[in-house]
Amino acid sequence: MRAVGTVHRDYKISTIDPRLYGSFVEHLGRAVYSGIYEPDHPTADENGMRQDVIDLVRELDVPVVRYPGGNFVSAYNWEDGIGPKEDRPVRLDLAWHTSESNQVGIHEFADWAKAANTEMMLAVNLGSRGLDEARAFLEYVNHPGGSYWSDLRRKNGREEPWNVKLWCLGNEMDGPWQIGQKTAEEYGRVAFETAKAMRAFDKSIELVVCGSSSPKMPTYPAWEATVLDYTYDSVDYISLHMYFENHAGDTAAYLAQNARLDDYIETIASVIKVTKAKKRSKKDVYISFDEWNVWYHSNEADRKVLEGRDGWPHAPELLEDIYNFEDVLQVGCILNTFIRRADVVKVGCLAQLVNVIAPIMTVPGGPAWRQTTYYPYLFASRYGRGTSYQLSIDSPSYATDFAEKVPYLDVSAVESDTDGALTLFIVNRHQTDAITLDVALEGFGDRKVIMDKVIAGHELKAVNGPEKQPVAPADGSGLTVEEGRLKGEIAPLSYRMIRLG
Ligand code: AHR
Incomplete structure (x- = not known):
């Protein structure tokens, strides 16, 4: 089997906003407590934050982290998390039916974000609260001083404002599970x-x-049309969320799901365009895909935890999906879709970052370790910044219930804005056959392979764990540039990243 095509330097898709590779930390399960924060851990810093986790986040080079939720934010009082720790109240978190100790709040998270070399993306509570809380929180976080809330921040030990740029107006307000769910009309006004x-x-x-x-919500996509009708000229992004699962155990259909993702993005990009025209607006609104990931491995365990208990546990094990090799391919395909749609998707948040449907896991008192999906995220984040290019590749394809032509090879291309390297991210979804790749590199000058990483040859259900992480990248070989063409074999069921300098 062969896949033949071209990448041409004149055919740019878009500059990639680095925030496409963001992530998410919610007060949920063990994301915060025994995830990023564990004062008794041997690696804990002076703020009680796990240095081993910080090191992994720094390795991933996460540009922005959304906080504090998620469903959690819709019944959260941010003021509970400021001031002396011993005075902070324990609250019942209605979203996840747990106890929130409030030992981590905005100050602790901001310090963590700085140590982890990332920016904060904050959400305000438009579920149980509203405008007044939002303006107070913004003033607390971003005003230099001389006002009630900013002076309270200074009194609480932080002199300078944090100057957070990116703010979410609530979370999933269309969902019946959301505290304070609203209709599109109600939410649009608020x-x-x-x-x-x-x-x-x-x-x-x-x-x-x-x-x-x-995209399965009954109100989709009328929700976006109504909400943007109210807010188009007042906002910069509209958020989308999507999670992927393989309950059916159908690898071919599972790995084709980024066709659905593409359709979702395309539909909302169209709603944005129509609204822009309707408003006679000069400004653009983009997509913030601020929750996406594989989420299904933990469904059964979570059901047991959530249904079988009568108490309000603190930081229970929730949403602790253990990812396998198949998920590496899925995450690779999703990231490729975002890179190809970097013209409209500007912000992306892998949900989430630590312990909760996360690439990083921790053992309380023990090690932090890398899940299988850590690696495609790492490679995209580190080497997928710059300009996204169109690829025209004629790949053999297959059909699923929801897409007629799913190319076996899923590919994206990025020219780095730092070292100029051209990086191709490649997933071969074929389950038995290698595919011979032959891509003409037009207008990129003389190139040679400077890095070749591959994740392949594992059982689809192979996983990593705290002791052993067998699913990890290896150095690839056999891909070469000959007379301006990148050529070589892409193994069946493989993830590949090739950099040409
Ligand atoms: O990321 C887990 C949850 O998924 C978030 O709290 C919520 O926004 C979404 O439903």
Whole structure:
């Protein structure tokens, strides 16, 4: 089997916003407590943050982390997490039916973000609360001083404002599970008024309005049309969320699901365009895909935890998906889709970062370790920044229930804005056959292979764990550039990253 094509330097898709490779930390399960924060851990720093986790986050080079939720934010009082720790109240978290100790709040998270070399993306509570809480939180976080909330921050030990740029106007407000769920009309009005108040404080912040929680929502995509009708000129991004699963155990259909993702993005990009025309607006609104990941391995375990208990545990093991090799391929395909749609998707958050559907896992008191999906995320984050290029590749394809032509080879291409290397991210979804790749590199000058990484040859259900991480990248070989063409074999069921310098 052969896949023949071209990547041409004149055919750019878009500059990639580095925030496409963001992530997410929610007060959920063990993401915060015994995830990023564990004061008794041997590697804990002076703030109680696990240095081993910080090191892994730094290795991933995560540009932005969304916080504090998620469903959690819709019944959260951010003021509970400020001031002396011993005075902070324990609250019942209605989203996940747990106890929240509030030992980590905005100060601790901001310090962690700095140590982890990442920016904060903050969400305000538009579920149980609203505009007033949002403006107070913004003033606390971003105002230099001389006002009630900013002086309280200074009193609490932080002199300088954090100047957070990116703010989410609530979370998944279309979902019946959300505390304070709203209709699109109700939410559109609240989001508009909240955006107005927040912009009255600072015009330069960027605002994300809630889109659909999933393309399966009954209100999709009318939700986006209504919400944008209210907010188009007041916001910068509309959020989309999507999770992927393989309950059916159908690898071919599972690995084709980025066709659905593509359709989702395309549909909302169209809603954005129509709204822009309707409003006669000059500004653009983009997509913040601020929750995406594989999420299904832990469904059964979570059901047992959530249904079988009568108490309100603190930081129980929730959403602890253990990822396998098949998920490496899936995450690789999803990231390829985002790179190819970098013209409209500007922000992306892998949900989540630590312990909760996460690439990084921790053992309380023990090691932090890399899940299988850590690696495609690592490679995209480190080498997928710059300019995204169109690829025209004629690959053999297959059909599924929802897509007629799914190319076996899923490929994206990025020219780095730092070292100029051209990087191809390649997934071969064929389950038995290698595919011979032959891509003409037009306008990129003389290139040779400078890095070749491959994840292949594992059982689809192979996983990593705290003791052993067998699913990890190896050095690839056999791909070469000959007379301006990249040629070589791509193994069946493989993830490959090839850099040409
Ligand atoms: O990421 C886990 C949960 O998924 C988030 O809290 C919520 O926004 C979504 O439903």
